[in-house]
Amino acid sequence: MTGPSPTPRRPGRLPAVDVVIATHDRPELVRTAIDAVMAQDYPGVLRCLVVHDRCEPDPTLVREGRRRRVEVLTNTRTPGLAGSRNTGILAGDGDLVAFCDDDDVWFEDKVSRQVDLLERSGAATSVTGIVVDYQDRRTTRIPHPEEMTVRALARHRVMAAHPSTVMVRRTALEGPIGLVDEELPGSYAEDYDWILRAAAVGDVAVVEMGLVLVRWGASQFARQWSVIVAAIDHLLSKHAAFGEDPRALGRLQGQRAFALAASRDPGALAAAAHAVRTWPWERRSYLAGAVALHLLSADRVLDLANRRGRGI
Known part of the structure; x- marks a missing residue:
């Protein structure tokens, strides 16, 4: 192209x-x-x-x-x-x-x-x-x-x-x-x-x-979890590329589930399970489940990712 x-x-x-x-x-x-x-x-x-x-x-x-x-x-x-x-x-x-x-x-x-x-x-x-x-x-x-x-x-x-x-x-x-x-x-x-x-x-x-x-570390979006969830929903509805590829879809669903878990949304665990079913190899989905079950801190996960020059 x-x-x-x-x-x-x-x-x-x-x-x-x-x-x-x-x-x-x-x-x-x-x-x-x-x-x-x-x-x-x-x-x-x-x-x-x-x-x-x-x-x-x-x-x-x-x-x-x-x-x-x-x-x-x-x-x-x-x-x-x-x-x-x-x-x-x-x-x-x-x-x-x-x-x-x-x-x-x-x-x-x-x-x-x-x-x-x-x-x-x-x-x-x-x-x-x-x-x-x-x-x-x-x-x-x-x-x-x-x-x-x-x-x-x-x-x-x-x-x-x-x-x-x-x-x-x-x-x-x-x-x-x-x-x-x-x-x-x-x-x-x-x-x-x-x-x-x-x-x-x-x-x-x-x-x-x-x-x-x-x-990194001063982003206005770092912990605006409800905004992140709404924006991911917008992207999913806008770009056909996500619906055409389970791996791509599972990644965004995993990110969405993590944001729900970080905001203590009661639907976080179900969202994480749904993401796992879409693409079982997406690590964000399991991190979201761990945060939803209070086994991990969302802030700790973000800090570790940022130290490696990465995000969630």
Whole structure:
């Protein structure tokens, strides 16, 4: 499968890159994220669009320049991460669009390596690897090209293909892939939903290097169990790939059962049993059962997973 044709541009002109950073009351972290974007060694134009969601915009973040600029916006769409990302996307006009979470930091060669790969491959979308920082321990995780297909992504959410690593052609983003889904409850897994759609449209090119420092442990979704359950239900109803593959379906059912168990929902044990019947080799289902039976602590399971640079 190949992606859409590269965006036409004048000979010798490097693609302009819009970088969307959604933020909510994290003034110090977002400044660090912006500094890393501005410090990229990419010689082309970089326009950083900082979208404030449910908080007052900070005009002191604005920077003016010929090849580097920072603009401050307010989320005018659905409150939350999805609406914020879309506000930034639609405010830009660059050939390429990249995302960065407000608590992540790009390495200085990220943009140049991704632009080069997109130009050479003709792919619509690119991702890189990450370096996970959790409790002063760092773990490098690299996605592989064979993992970036719809079937593989449905079976295994590739956390290494983090949203802060995504770069996509605007023609594909505003065209066949589409914007971020604002109907996902709480914007949970909006990045996963989007990368599934991107993989369905065309190849996802991979820079097999850890080029983004990702801080784990401060996620707004870490323990919003009811939101997680509702979002998983939304994904299951939206993507046929899960219903077509028992392994993929069992994985999401296992995650759903774990969230129910962590929230002490009385239906957790039945949900775990249902997930086991769907795909008996899914470990999350057994962890969910153990948490539901009070044999394990959900917080302890999450901590152990995060220490390995993973999630549930």
